[in-house]
Amino acid sequence: MFSRILIANRGEIALRIIRAARALEIETVCVYSEADRGAPWLQLADKTVCIGKGPSADSYLRIDRIISAAEMTDAEAIHPGYGFLAENAHFAEVCRDCHIEFIGPSPEAMAKLGDKISCKRLAREAGTPVFPGTDGEIEELEEAIEMADIIGYPVIVKASAGGGGKGMRVAHNVASLRTAVTAAQQEAVASFGNGAVYLEKFLENARHVEVQVLGDKHGNAVHLYNRDCTSQRRHQKLIEEGPAPGIDPSIRDTVCESAAALIRKAEYSGAATVEFLMNDKQEFFMLEVNTRVQVEHPVSEMITGVDIVKESIRVAAGEELSWKQQDIRLLGHAIECRINAEDPDNNFMPQPGLIETWQLPGGPGVRVESHVRAGYRIPPNYDSMIGKLIVVGRDREEAIVRMRCALSEMKVGPIATTIPLHQRLMNHHAFVSAAFDIHWVERLLEN
Numbered sequence: 001m002f003s004r005i006l007i008a009n010r011g012e013i014a015l016r017i018i019r020a021a022r023a024l025e026i027e028t029v030c031v032y033s034e035a036d037r038g039a040p041w042l043q044l045a046d047k048t049v050c051i052g053k054g055p056s057a058d059s060y061l062r063i064d065r066i067i068s069a070a071e072m073t074d075a076e077a078i079h080p081g082y083g084f085l086a087e088n089a090h091f092a093e094v095c096r097d098c099h100i101e102f103i104g105p106s107p108e109a110m111a112k113l114g115d116k117i118s119c120k121r122l123a124r125e126a127g128t129p130v131f132p133g134t135d136g137e138i139e140e141l142e143e144a145i146e147m148a149d150i151i152g153y154p155v156i157v158k159a160s161a162g163g164g165g166k167g168m169r170v171a172h173n174v175a176s177l178r179t180a181v182t183a184a185q186q187e188a189v190a191s192f193g194n195g196a197v198y199l200e201k202f203l204e205n206a207r208h209v210e211v212q213v214l215g216d217k218h219g220n221a222v223h224l225y226n227r228d229c230t231s232q233r234r235h236q237k238l239i240e241e242g243p244a245p246g247i248d249p250s251i252r253d254t255v256c257e258s259a260a261a262l263i264r265k266a267e268y269s270g271a272a273t274v275e276f277l278m279n280d281k282q283e284f285f286m287l288e289v290n291t292r293v294q295v296e297h298p299v300s301e302m303i304t305g306v307d308i309v310k311e312s313i314r315v316a317a318g319e320e321l322s323w324k325q326q327d328i329r330l331l332g333h334a335i336e337c338r339i340n341a342e343d344p345d346n347n348f349m350p351q352p353g354l355i356e357t358w359q360l361p362g363g364p365g366v367r368v369e370s371h372v373r374a375g376y377r378i379p380p381n382y383d384s385m386i387g388k389l390i391v392v393g394r395d396r397e398e399a400i401v402r403m404r405c406a407l408s409e410m411k412v413g414p415i416a417t418t419i420p421l422h423q424r425l426m427n428h429h430a431f432v433s434a435a436f437d438i439h440w441v442e443r444l445l446e447n
Helices: 009-022 042-045 061-070 089-096 106-116 115-127 141-151 174-192 250-267 296-302 306-318 396-409 417-425 440-446
Strands: 005-007 027-033 047-053 075-078 155-158 168-171 197-201 208-213 221-233 238-242 270-278 283-290 331-342 357-359 368-369 383-394 411-413
Touching: 005 009, 005 061, 005 115, 009 027, 009 208, 009 306, 009 368, 009 383, 027 042, 027 417, 042 115, 047 061, 075 270, 075 306, 106 168, 106 174, 115 197, 115 283, 115 306, 141 174, 141 197, 155 174, 168 174, 174 197, 174 306, 208 440, 221 283, 221 296, 221 440, 238 417, 250 270, 250 283, 250 306, 270 306, 283 296, 296 331, 296 383, 331 396, 331 417, 396 417, 396 440, 417 440
Parallel strands: 005 027, 005 075, 027 047
Antiparallel strands: 155 168, 155 197, 208 221, 208 270, 221 238, 238 331, 270 283, 331 383, 357 411, 368 383
16 A cells, blocks of 8 residues: 555645545545645645646646645655646656556557547447447548437537547538537537547437446446436536436446446546437437546545545555445435536626635435635636535435535525525425426526
8 A cells, every 4th residue: 555645636636635544544635726724624734845836737637736836755655636637648648667557557548448439339248238429530521410310300510639529519400510510529529639529329318327437447337327427507516416216226236337337348447427318218328438437436435435545546556446336336316516616697607706704514324525715715727616515315306405404504605606596496396306307497597
């Protein structure tokens, strides 16, 4: 086991990794930007190293400075958290070249699964359900038109290196497909430096369901059941819950097992999430694989009892997974609300500034993941998420009631947050009945 690891991230995920490392009796080094100087999570690290100015490009995205910080503090491994460099295969390769363990997949596995075209090919081989569409990159527009005629409109053009909804265009006919391919390619080049795009069948009223998986370096892989992330806005998740409600258990288990099979096929170690869209017939189609720990990982932890971050550190050190698939059982139903410093009544405008009031909820089955406290000033440089509120109950009904209570207890001020929006969503009939699709929040906000 490692004796010291470096955390190449900030905020609540940095704090989460510190706690997991402490449980393994591992010392931690936190790098930080000048904008985060004096931040609460840094006080819990054993060592801290400033790596640059506030903008991410001058600090948390500087591979050279992060590696230097690891070498000067004798850190044996680096945990990237999520965001920043977490899915950067080059960073993982540099770590390996410098004899520093990357707490995550190998560069090869990350590249195979991070590129959506190669990931789709591997999924077919593993028996993971995928969308009908082109086998690879669209090289000729006529090829895309022929495929669209075969699978039927609407179709979606996607960037191979995409994420966050960028490099994606929906087409409902030949004319719009011609425009969509060109627009998606241009946006993909601007956003990712890679203009490769491919074509898939598009589901208009789908649910977003994902499977949490863990793999080790010995060829083992397990799933931690699934999560529903259907409640989102502009491809950004607002609420996650697990297990996904209303899905036949046999279908759920088959899809979860296929996700674990994909991870084994890719020779993947660490935490990953295989994302799917599901239609009203409970047919699943793989979207992509996130080769890192997810923001919503506490949902899976609460319904299985598995410490995902701790397990990721263990497997990076070469140990086998602590859990066999037959040992993992569902322990109830969990819901997570992302608490963002944003104003929902003003087009979700970010709200940097001083937090004067910070009152957290409590009670059975309530968990808060946050790096914030009263007196903390939210910098304008980074993501606006300031915490995650998670509850678990015996079933979904109890979890919803607990979340309503927890949201009513949580007080943050004077800045605007998404708490009032979550209260509204928790009481809406579409959420309560799980009769929703990925556009339901946007339709609600338009009214």
